[in-house]
Amino acid sequence: MDHKALTLEMRTLREQVTGITDTALTAADGLLIAADTADSIDPEALAALAAAGLGLARRTAEATDRGTLRQTVTYGSHGCAATYAVGDTALMVVLGDEGMDVDRLHLAARPTLDRIESILTEKASEGV
């Protein structure tokens, strides 16, 4: 896996969308892969929570016949947390403050997620 390319994708997304404060990439089982987070955030805990949340959302979408899950967004008074599936084996969580334009984030995140999936799959095919 190309670590440099992976971190570049995460950093570029943060630069691209105003208001992104933190990003983390985690395996579907909640194991942290990479985190670009502030010291105030525990990346391991964030990874586990995001994986659990996305799993629940995916099952909810299935149980209610809502089709393929796209993302989950949790809104708070100080911002929001968006979680995206990266293929079926990983996920990315993006934290933003009140100023972040969530629609713009969704637009910018899609191509980033595709590229991250390619990078991760590249790693898996190597069998490392």
Add this chain to the structure above:
Amino acid sequence: MSGIRDSLGRVGHDLLAAALSACGREEFTGGLRVSGRPGGIFHLRGGLVVAVESPGAPGPEALLLRSGRIGGEQWADLVRESGGSRWPLAGLIAHGYAGAAQLRIVCVLALHDAAFAVVAGDVDDCERAPDAQPLAPVGLGEIPARLLQDATRKLAAITALPYPVRPDRERPRPPAYVLDEAGLGMLQRELLAHVDGRRTARDLAFRTGRGVYTVTAEVARMLAEGLLECADTPVPIAVRVPPEAPVVRRREPAPAPPQFTAPTALPRRNPGASGITESLVPEKSGAGWKGFFRLRNGTSK
């Protein structure tokens, strides 16, 4: 910094100036959506700007919530009380969170701050959105040209500082040496508590609930005084992938368990199948215990 000065005379700025002055001339009512980074939207009423919203500057809601004037739960209660309004003005005043005059000032400051953020950033395009509704409009609108002039003046003021910064570019961090915070102002101490090499002046403005212009100017001053530093390289991102556990490998379907087929009939026992008879001493003749009992009971056989 030449980057800041360049943005002033660029095509984007002229585009914004032309679009806003056209709105003013035509006494336009509605929104003027500015795409770019951070971009935003100018809300006009009769050709006057009554609100500006931008991802680049905290709005009135963020200013109130982040400054601690009102908590998140109280805000949610006010929104419920007001029937879902995103700016519960009457509730804020009725519950004593802020006075009417204070809220007017907050809205005016947020308007000017957002205009500054848009002007300080990159403008790609401007498009009218007649149906757009402002979140917290001011009563008396601003003349577009004057608003733009004010924002440009602020940007020029920051450009003139010894260490100019842009609101969404530089990511300062505390200095390497131990700083004596005794002589520092409240804003400086607050910023020092939040800088981490990842946050821009814009991020710090949201974090502290202050205007982005105020924070950008202060960050520039602190950088010039050595109270903050700007790293040449960004904070590295650690990638952790356990080598023995390829966590991102696609899941292979598990091998199917061996099929269990239920027997159609009851099992039949074969004599001697267990081998127990071979382990016992075989009888040497037919006149064993069987013969003895037959003789005693007088059976015919």
